[in-house]
Amino acid sequence: MRLTATVVIALRALRRNKLRSVLTALGIIIGVAAVIAMVSIGNGAKSLVEGQIASLGRNVISVFPGSATTGGMRGGWGTSSTLTIEDAQAIEREIAGAVAVSGEVRDRQQVLANGLNWNTSILGESPGYLSIRDWELSSGAMFTAADERSTAKVAVIGQTVVTNLFPDVDPIGQTLRIRNLPFKVVGVLKPKGFNFFGSDQDDVVIVPLTSAMRRVSRRQNLSGILIQAQTPESISRIQQDITDLLQQRRGGREPDFTVRNQMELAEAATATSRTMTALLGAIAGISLVVGGIGIMNIMLVSVTERTREIGIRLAIGAHDRDVRMQFLIEAMILSILGGVLGVALGIASSEIVSSQLGWPVLVSTSAVVIAVVVSAVIGIVFGFYPAHKAARLDPIDALRFE
Amino acid sequence: MQPVVQLENVTKTYSNGEVEVHAVRGITLQVMPGEFVAIMGSSGSGKSTLMNVLGCLDRPTSGRYLLDGVDTSGLERNERADLRNRKLGFVFQGFNLLSRTTALENVELPMLYSAERISSAERRRRAVQALDIVGLSDRAEHLPNQLSGGQQQRVAIARALVNRPQVLLADEPTGNLDSRTSVEIMGVFQKLNEEGITIMMVTHELDIARFCRRNLIVRDGRIVRDEAVPDRLVAAVEMQRLREAETAAKLIGST
Ligand SMILES: Nc1ncnc2c1ncn2[C@@H]1O[C@H](COP(=O)(O)OP(=O)(O)OP(=O)(O)O)[C@@H](O)[C@H]1O
Ligand SMILES: [Mg+2]
Numbered sequence: 001m002r003l004t005a006t007v008v009i010a011l012r013a014l015r016r017n018k019l020r021s022v023l024t025a026l027g028i029i030i031g032v033a034a035v036i037a038m039v040s041i042g043n044g045a046k047s048l049v050e051g052q053i054a055s056l057g058r059n060v061i062s063v064f065p066g067s068a069t070t071g072g073m074r075g076g077w078g079t080s081s082t083l084t085i086e087d088a089q090a091i092e093r094e095i096a097g098a099v100a101v102s103g104e105v106r107d108r109q110q111v112l113a114n115g116l117n118w119n120t121s122i123l124g125e126s127p128g129y130l131s132i133r134d135w136e137l138s139s140g141a142m143f144t145a146a147d148e149r150s151t152a153k154v155a156v157i158g159q160t161v162v163t164n165l166f167p168d169v170d171p172i173g174q175t176l177r178i179r180n181l182p183f184k185v186v187g188v189l190k191p192k193g194f195n196f197f198g199s200d201q202d203d204v205v206i207v208p209l210t211s212a213m214r215r216v217s218r219r220q221n222l223s224g225i226l227i228q229a230q231t232p233e234s235i236s237r238i239q240q241d242i243t244d245l246l247q248q249r250r251g252g253r254e255p256d257f258t259v260r261n262q263m264e265l266a267e268a269a270t271a272t273s274r275t276m277t278a279l280l281g282a283i284a285g286i287s288l289v290v291g292g293i294g295i296m297n298i299m300l301v302s303v304t305e306r307t308r309e310i311g312i313r314l315a316i317g318a319h320d321r322d323v324r325m326q327f328l329i330e331a332m333i334l335s336i337l338g339g340v341l342g343v344a345l346g347i348a349s350s351e352i353v354s355s356q357l358g359w360p361v362l363v364s365t366s367a368v369v370i371a372v373v374v375s376a377v378i379g380i381v382f383g384f385y386p387a388h389k390a391a392r393l394d395p396i397d398a399l400r401f402e
Numbered sequence: 403m404q405p406v407v408q409l410e411n412v413t414k415t416y417s418n419g420e421v422e423v424h425a426v427r428g429i430t431l432q433v434m435p436g437e438f439v440a441i442m443g444s445s446g447s448g449k450s451t452l453m454n455v456l457g458c459l460d461r462p463t464s465g466r467y468l469l470d471g472v473d474t475s476g477l478e479r480n481e482r483a484d485l486r487n488r489k490l491g492f493v494f495q496g497f498n499l500l501s502r503t504t505a506l507e508n509v510e511l512p513m514l515y516s517a518e519r520i521s522s523a524e525r526r527r528r529a530v531q532a533l534d535i536v537g538l539s540d541r542a543e544h545l546p547n548q549l550s551g552g553q554q555q556r557v558a559i560a561r562a563l564v565n566r567p568q569v570l571l572a573d574e575p576t577g578n579l580d581s582r583t584s585v586e587i588m589g590v591f592q593k594l595n596e597e598g599i600t601i602m603m604v605t606h607e608l609d610i611a612r613f614c615r616r617n618l619i620v621r622d623g624r625i626v627r628d629e630a631v632p633d634r635l636v637a638a639v640e641m642q643r644l645r646e647a648e649t650a651a652k653l654i655g656s657t
Contacts, residue, residue, distance in 0.1 A: 009514075016502055308498070309500055311498075312498050312499075312500060312511075313511070313515070314483065315457075315486060315492055315498075316486060316487060316492070316511055316512045316515060316561070317483045317484060317486045317487025317488070317512055317515040317516070317565075318483060318515045319479075319483050319484075319515070320479065320480065321480075322515060395459050396454055396459050396460055399494070399498065
C-alpha cells in the first residue's frame with residue numbers, strides 16, 4: 001500500500017478526534033516549546049554578554065590588586081591596594097607582545113566648566129588606553145606620553161560630559177576644573193552608550209595617569225593595569241609572563257594581585273547561563289519523554305477502540321505492515337504536530353520574554369530542526385508498540401471484537 | 403473446467419484450554435465457477451467456521467483448500483491477505499463498514515491494499531462503478547449511519563466486488579435485514595451471478611436459499627445434503643409480488 005494513502009488514512013483518523021489529538025500532542029508541544037524558548041533566550045543572552053565582553057576591548061588582560069587565592073575574589077579585588085605605577089612600567093618595559101599597557105586609577109569627582117557642574121567618573125590612564133578599549137575619538141586627539149611624563153592638565157571627555165558641561169560650544173580647547181584645577185579638553189570620544197552592567201560609558205573624563213595620581217585622587221596605588229596582547233594566541237603566554245614578572249617583583253611574598261584575561265571573564269559570565277541551559281534542557285527532555293508516553297497511551301487506547309476497523313482492513317487484504325504503518329504514521333503526525341506547534345509557541349514565548357526583559361532573542365534554525373526531528377523520533381519510538389500490537393491482531397478475532 | 407473452490411476433507415478444531423470443539427469435521431466440496439451456493443444449517447453447525455476457512459481468514463486444522471487451483475494451506479499471513487484482496491470478496495452479516503467514512507471511501511478501501519498501483523482517479527472511478535452495480539451511486543458521499551441497513555449491505559457488497567473477485571462469500575448477508583430488503587439483496591446477488599461471479603452464502607432462511615442454484619445443509623460440522631434448487635426464485639419476480647401484496651394490503655387497510 002502506498003504511503004500517501006496511509007498518510008491520508010492517518011490524517012482522517014486524527015481529524016475525527018481533533019480535541020483528543022491536540023491534547024495528546026500537548027506534552028510534546030510543551031516540551032518543544034520549552035526547548036526552543038530556552039535555547040533562543042539563552043543564545044540571545046549569550047550574544048549580549050559576548051558583545052559586552054568584546055566591548056571591554058580587544059585581547060585585553062587585566063591585573064587587579066588583591067589575590068584570588070587569599071580571601072574572597074571579589075572582596076580581594078581593589079580593596080588591598082598594592083599595584084603601583086612601577087608595576088605598570090615594568091610590564092610595559094619587559095613583557096614581549098604587550099602592544100599597549102595602561103595603569104589605571106578610578107575616581108568620582110565634581111567637574112566644573114562654563115558655570116555648569118557635573119559629577120562624573122575620572123579615569124587616570126596612559127595614552128594606550130583608547131587602543132586597549134578599542135575606543136575612538138570623534139574630535140581632537142588623545143593626550144601623549146609626554147603629557148603623562150609632565151603630569152599635564154589635559155583631558156579627553158565622553159559625550160555625556162560634553163552634553164552636560166559644553167551644551168553649545170565646541171569643547172576642544174575649553175577648560176574644565178577638577179578639584180579646582182584647570183584641565184584643557186584635548187579630545188572628545190565617540191558615543192558608546194551603556195554597558196552590560198547598565199552604566200553610561202560616555203560619562204567619563206580621561207586624564208593622564210600621573211596627573212590623576214598626583215593632582216586628582218592623590219593615591220600611590222593603581223586600581224588596575226590593562227594590557228593589550230598583540231594576538232589572541234599570545235594572550236595566555238603574556239598572562240603567564242605578567243604573573244611571573246609581578247611575582248618576581250614581590251620577592252617571595254604572597255601574591256597580592258590577580259591576572260585575568262577577557263576570555264576568563266566571558267567564561268565566568270556564560271558559566272551561569274550554561275548551568276541554566278543544562279537544567280532547562282533536562283526538564284525539557286523529561287517533558288518530551290512524558291509527552292511520548294502520553295502519545296503511546298492514547299495510541300494504545302485508539303488501537304483497542306479501533307480493533308474492529310483493524311479487523312476490517314485485515315479482512316480485505318491489508319498486510320500487517322500496512323496496519324503498523326497506519327498507526328505509526330498517526331503517532332508521528334501527532335508528535336510532529338506537537339513539535340511544530342511547540343516551535344511556534346516557543347518562539348512566541350521567547351519573543352514575549354525578550355520584549356519584557358529587553359534581551360535579544362536568537363532563534364537558532366538548528367534548534368528548530370532538531371526539535372522537530374526529535375519529536376518525530378519520539379512519535380516513532382512511542383508509537384511503535386501500539387502499532388505493532390495493532391498489526392499483530394488476528395483478523396477474525398478483531399472482527400468479532402465488541 | 404477446474405473448480406474454483408475445492409475442499410478436501412477439511413476440519414477445523416478449536417481448542418480452548420482443555421475443551422476441544424470440532425466445528426468442522428471433514429468437509430469435501432467442489433464449487434465450479436459461476437455457481438451460486440447457499441449453505442444452511444442450525445446454529446452452531448459450523449457454517450461461519452467454514453466460511454472463514456473459505457475466505458482465507460482462518461486456516462483449516464487439517465485437509466486441503468484449493469482456491470482457483472492454488473493450495474492455500476502453506477500460505478503465510480500476508481499471502482493470505484493478498485488472496486483475500488484479489489480473489490475473494492467477503493460480505494458480513496453486520497456489514498462491517500468503516501464508520502464515519504463515506505460509502506465511496508469504504509468501497510475504495512480494498513484498492514488501497516492492492517498489490518497493483520491504482521491512481522486515486524482510477525480508484526474513484528472503479529468505486530463509483532461498483533456502487534452503480536449495487537444501485538447506490540447516488541449515495542456515494544453518505545456515511546454509513548446515514549444509510550439504511552439494506553443500503554449499508556449494498557455498500558459492503560460493492561466493496562467486496564470492487565477488486566473483481568472470483569468468489570463472493572457472504573455470511574448471513576440478509577441476517578439483519580427485513581424480508582423485502584433481503585429480496586433486494588438477493589436481486590443484487592443474482593445479477594452478479596448472472597455476470598459470472600461465483601457466490602457462496604450462508605443463510606438461515608429457506609426462502610432466501612431458494613434464490614440460489616445449489617443448497618448445502620451442514621449439520622455438526624459435516625455436509626449432510628447437497629442438492630440443486632429445483633424451483634429457483636427470481637428476485638425481480640418476487641419483488642413484483644411483494645409490491646402487489648403491499649398495494650393490496652393498503653387497499654384493504656384504507657377501505
Ligand atoms: N473462536 C472459537 N473458539 C472456540 N469455539 C468456537 C470458536 N468459534 C466458533 N466456535 C464453536 O464452533 C462451533 C461452530 O461455530 P460457528 O460459528 O461456525 O457456527 P454457525 O454455524 O456459524 O452458527 P450460527 O448459525 O449461530 O452463526 C460452535 O460450537 C462454536 O461454539
Ligand atoms: Mg455463523
